[in-house]
Amino acid sequence: MFHSLKYHLIISALxxxxxxxxxxxxxPIPPPAPAAPPxxxxxxxxxxxxxxxxxxxxxxxxxxxxxxxxxxxxRDEIFDEDITARGxxxxxxxxxxxxxxxxAPQPMITLVRQDAIYVYVEEFNQVQYLNFESPQEYQNxxxxxxxxxxxxxxxxxxxxxxxxxxxxxxxxxxxxxMGLDPAAKALAILRPRPALREDSPFTLLKVIIDKGNWLxxxxxxxxxxxxxxxxxxxxxxxxxxxDERLFTRATFPANATYINKRDVL
Numbered sequence: 001m002f003h004s005l006k007y008h009l010i011i012s013a014l015x016x017x018x019x020x021x022x023x024x025x026x027x028p029i030p031p032p033a034p035a036a037p038p039x040x041x042x043x044x045x046x047x048x049x050x051x052x053x054x055x056x057x058x059x060x061x062x063x064x065x066x067x068x069x070x071x072x073x074x075r076d077e078i079f080d081e082d083i084t085a086r087g088x089x090x091x092x093x094x095x096x097x098x099x100x101x102x103x104a105p106q107p108m109i110t111l112v113r114q115d116a117i118y119v120y121v122e123e124f125n126q127v128q129y130l131n132f133e134s135p136q137e138y139q140n141x142x143x144x145x146x147x148x149x150x151x152x153x154x155x156x157x158x159x160x161x162x163x164x165x166x167x168x169x170x171x172x173x174x175x176x177x178m179g180l181d182p183a184a185k186a187l188a189i190l191r192p193r194p195a196l197r198e199d200s201p202f203t204l205l206k207v208i209i210d211k212g213n214w215l216x217x218x219x220x221x222x223x224x225x226x227x228x229x230x231x232x233x234x235x236x237x238x239x240x241x242x243d244e245r246l247f248t249r250a251t252f253p254a255n256a257t258y259i260n261k262r263d264v265l
Contacts, residue, residue, distance in 0.1 A: 124257075
């Protein structure tokens with residue numbers, strides 16, 4: 001996997017370096033046949049944590065579409081800088097399609113489809129893309145932000161060690177230490193299981209859930225380069241009609257240069 005350098009994005013920068021350079025437009029390679037998931041000895045979360053995951057799935061798992069506005073703050077240890085940007089995200093199920101737009105100071109658009117991830121960098125008018133070689137690569141790109149929107153508990157438990165303020169005293173104490181009331185908020189903490197750590201886009205992920213609407217309020221995570229990312233959700237809508245063109249390459253300028261990231265590995 002690549003590691004992020006200067007241009008960061010919440011969904012993909014953790015596992016990829018978006019190297020700059022020219023190349024001609026190329027069509028994505030069709031996705032491979034699904035591979036069997038790795039065999040893992042899975043330790044189950046506590047009953048309270050499992051119930052939290054199931055509650056999120058019950059409330060949001062069948063929502064066909066999601067739109068959210070947010071503020072993202074990234075602490076970059078490599079360049080010793082803090083970057084704050086506002087943005088929007090869109091998610092559509094069946095098939096799962098994801099778009100994540102960031103504004104100034106480094107405007108970019110990220111599309112996650114089942115076959116590939118595309119990142120358009122406005123400053124260079126470039127679309128840098130990576131064709132997925134397994135279904136797991138695709139899922140890794142969705143889990144960072146979509147945990148609080150009702151992902152399947154079984155899939156999350158297979159991939160991550162999960163604790164929460166609903167099931168573990170330490171997580172509950174951490175939530176209280178943030179000045180938050182466990183009766184009104186919940187904290188979920190995820191760490192990739194050992195067999196998956198090399199390819200995971202985060203080493204530690206924390207999500208604060210508002211129990212008033214059971215939606216994610218704040219997402220914090222640490223990437224493999226020890227950079228911290230915080231995303232504060234400001235407005236979340238569900239169930240609206242979304243134009244399919246939001247999730248296609250038609251959203252990029254016609255004269256953009258396409259770069260296949262596997263060509264530079």
